[in-house]
Amino acid sequence: MDKKELKTMRSSFQKLDERRIEILHDPRIHSLMEKVSKIRKDSIDNMEELLEISKIKFQDNGIEFTYAETAEDARNIIYQLVKGYSIIAKSKSNTVGEIGLSQFLKEKDIDIVETDLGDRIVQLNYKDQRPAHPIGPALHLNIDKIAEIIHDTLGVEVEAEPRAIMELIKQDVLKELELCSVGITGANSVAAEDGSLIIVHNEGNISLLSMMDTHIIVVGIDKLVPTIEDAISVVKLETAYATGTYLPSYMNIISGPSKTADIEKRLLKDMYGAKKVIVVMIDNGRSKALKECLWCIGCGSCIVACPVYNAVGNEFGFRGYLGGRGTAISKFLESDESSYNNGLFMCTLCGLCTLECPVSTPTSDIIEKLRFSVQKSGFYPKIHTQISENIKKEGSPFKKE
Incomplete structure (x- = not known):
């Protein structure tokens, strides 16, 4: 957008x-x-x-x-x-x-x-x-x-x-x-x-x-x-x-x-x-998805409240399943790579989506779980590796010039 x-x-x-x-x-x-x-x-x-x-x-x-x-x-x-x-x-x-x-x-x-x-x-x-x-x-x-x-x-x-x-x-x-x-x-x-x-x-x-x-x-x-x-x-x-x-x-x-x-x-x-x-x-x-990921009734209330979705629009989500829940469900509908590409690491984990959800879908908790499993498949922001190395070597996330 x-x-x-x-x-x-x-x-x-x-x-x-x-x-x-x-x-x-x-x-x-x-x-x-x-x-x-x-x-x-x-x-x-x-x-x-x-x-x-x-x-x-x-x-x-x-x-x-x-x-x-x-x-x-x-x-x-x-x-x-x-x-x-x-x-x-x-x-x-x-x-x-x-x-x-x-x-x-x-x-x-x-x-x-x-x-x-x-x-x-x-x-x-x-x-x-x-x-x-x-x-x-x-x-x-x-x-x-x-x-x-x-x-x-x-x-x-x-x-x-x-x-x-x-x-x-x-x-x-x-x-x-x-x-x-x-x-x-x-x-x-x-x-x-x-x-x-x-x-x-x-x-x-x-x-x-x-x-x-x-x-x-x-x-x-x-x-x-x-x-x-x-x-x-x-x-x-x-x-x-x-x-x-x-x-x-x-x-x-x-x-x-x-x-x-x-x-x-x-x-x-x-x-x-x-x-x-x-x-x-x-x-x-x-049938293999996290059960909480399937509670959704499709109202879209979560994306109305989502600060990330309001900032970037439909780049955050999967096809018609928009926002964090869409990103999460895409892991099961398609693949770990799809979930990563659809914004798995965009989410701030603020939890507003759950507060606004009529059935209290714990989307931020789901995303946190999926990040752990998806990164094992090699899908994660590569800058995270650099930050980790900087902390180990320099004691700071920032690389010294």
Whole structure:
């Protein structure tokens, strides 16, 4: 990010903080925090069991279930499902970003149209398509820059005014959706015992994607919780911390493909919605990760408070998983080298992220543990070796001239 983008991002974060301040002091939210913290910790402790339960329940509900051990497995599974299409639609999904699906399909001559407003703006910004926030990917781009991106990419002049930009991108996306029969989304939480997936959104785009002939849902095994009631509690807390509102505009509960029994109570499939719902459940290192690293509910509150992220932006983090937690999880999703390159040693260990986290993820403690293990693999700032040698030889970290 350049200085202008960082300034815009910090201004956006300030507006978010102002919007959240009242709701985060509500006793109901405090009670919800305690409830969700227990749900998430218990779910991660029982993740393997929940995975097996969900597999059976999905199939009972008519949802096709596939399991991907690695990111490569997930990409190949999805490619086999969409290889006959030239264009598919997608909603915001950090899990899809994690596996590098968009670039992979582009190399296979399959276009992806982003339907979330912020993601579409970032997608059109060919110079740098990294997001600034998991819920607000374009928060670092000011209104003039967005208008410039639209002009450069779509060849259209648009007034540097929010509604004018929204309307133009909406019409552009809707035109692209006329060509799509496949929608790919993530899921915010997964109810294993019910075989249901909960997806929250404010724009209505996921409702459009879930109505396409084929709805593919890509989700990590860490999103599993026991019941729908648990899943709704999780997404309510995520919404409060991510947007400063009690509820999103939409909560889609996906429990199977479209069907009806309105004629003599005979079950008929393929009414208005999806003919096929396919879940791609991804491990990709999660089963080997530190349990605390998987408590995250994806609200992005940690990076709003993080002094390092506010100083350097999305250089600190891994793809859509931003800040210290993203850096930490990248060790398990990719490698020690990835964690090092994504800012493992940038963190000041101040702990503000944990204070601001609704489930008290101990990110700074996790990073401290990972630094110890990663440096054993040879990944650490080499200046540390020089400083150590200086202390041994000179009694000071500074080298004498």
